[in-house]
C-alpha cells in the first residue's frame with residue numbers, strides 16, 4: 001500500500017500533537033515542517049521530523065509532499081490553505097477551518113478553481129464519550145430524545161496567546177463551540193437547525209468570549225444545549241440526555257456514565273407524598289426502584305481511534321473513499337456559530353434553516 005507524506009505548517013501545540021500524539025498510521029508519515037518561530041523548528045527536529053523548510057514556499061513546492069496540515073492560529077488558515085491547494089496538495093485545515101462563512105466560501109471557491117481538495121480536522125467526531133452517548137440514543141435506550149446537553153467546563157481561563165485576541169480568531173465559540181456543534185450536526189443530520197439562542201460569557205476576558213451557553217433546536221426536535229466555560233470551578237456533566245423512556249449521564253471524559261430508564265413493561269405504583277428537608281413533594285419525588293432499571297456504561301468499550309482521520313486521507317488519495325470531513329459540513333457549523341454570535345449581539349432567538 002502506498003504511504004503518503006505530509007508536512008505541517010505551524011508546529012505549536014496542535015502541530016506537534018499531529019506528529020507525536022495522534023498520527024500513528026503507516027499510511028501517512030509526517031516528514032516536514034515549517035513554523036515562523038525558530039524554537040518550534042528546533043523542536044520539530046528534536047521530534048525526528050527530517051525536513052525543516054526555510055519558508056512556506058519551500059514546503060508547498062516540495063514534490064514529495066502529498067498532504068499539507070495547516071495548524072497555525074485561525075487567522076492564517078485561509079491564505080495558507082489556498083496556497084497549498086494552488087500547489088496541488090490535499091489540505092488538512094485545523095478547526096475552525098476559517099474565521100467566517102465568507103472565508104470558508106472563498107476556500108471552497110479556491111478548491112473548485114484549483115481542482116484540489118481540503119478537509120478539516122474535526123477530530124472530536126471520534127471522541128469515545130460522544131460515540132458512547134450517540135450509540136445509546138441511536139439504539140433507542142432512552143426512547144424519544146427531547147433534550148441533549150453537551151458541556152465542557154473548566155476554570156483555567158482562556159490559554160495564553162492568540163486565543164485571547166479577536167483578530168486571530170480567539171474565543172471559546174471558535175475554539176470549542178466548533179467541536180461541540182459539529183458533533184451535534186453530525187448526529188442529527190440530515191435534520192436542520194431551526195433556531196439558535198446564545199449568550200457569550202465574558203467573565204474574565206473582554207475581547208473574546210471565555211465561554212458561552214446556547215440552545216438550538218433541530219427540526220422535529222430535540223432541543224440541544226451546549227455550554228463551554230473557562231470560569232467554572234465545579235464541572236457540570238459532559239453529557240446529560242433526556243428521552244421519554246430514560247436519561248443518560250456521562251460525567252467526565254472517562255466515559256463511565258449510566259442510563260436510568262423505565263422497565264420494558266412499566267410497573268404502576270402508588271403515588272405517595274415524600275417529605276424532604278425542603279418540604280413535601282409528589283411530582284418530583286424519586287420513582288419507586290422496581291419501576292426503573294440502571295445500566296452502567298462501560299467506558300472501556302470505547303477506545304479513541306485518532307488514526308481514522310489519517311487512514312481516511314490515504315484512502316481518499318488512493319481513490320477508494322470520500323473525505324471523512326466535508327467542507328459543506330463545516331459550512332453548516334460555521335453558519336450556526338454565526339447565528340449564535342448574532343443571537344448574543346441582538347439578545348434574540350435567531351430563526352434559521354441550517
Ligand SMILES: NC(=O)c1ccc[n+]([C@@H]2O[C@H](COP(=O)([O-])OP(=O)(O)OC[C@H]3O[C@@H](n4cnc5c(N)ncnc54)[C@H](O)[C@@H]3O)[C@@H](O)[C@H]2O)c1
Nearest residue numbers: 010011012013014015035036037040071072073074094095
Ligand atoms: N483539533 C483540535 O482538537 C485542536 C486542538 C488545539 C488546537 N487546534 C487548532 O490548531 C491550530 C493551532 O493551535 P495551537 O494550539 O497549536 O496554537 P499554538 O499557538 O500552540 O501554535 C501555533 C503555531 O503556529 C505558528 N505560526 C503562527 N503563524 C504562522 C505562520 N503564518 N506560518 C507558520 N507558522 C505560524 C506559531 O509560531 C506556533 O508555533 C488552531 O487553529 C487551533 O484551533 C485544534
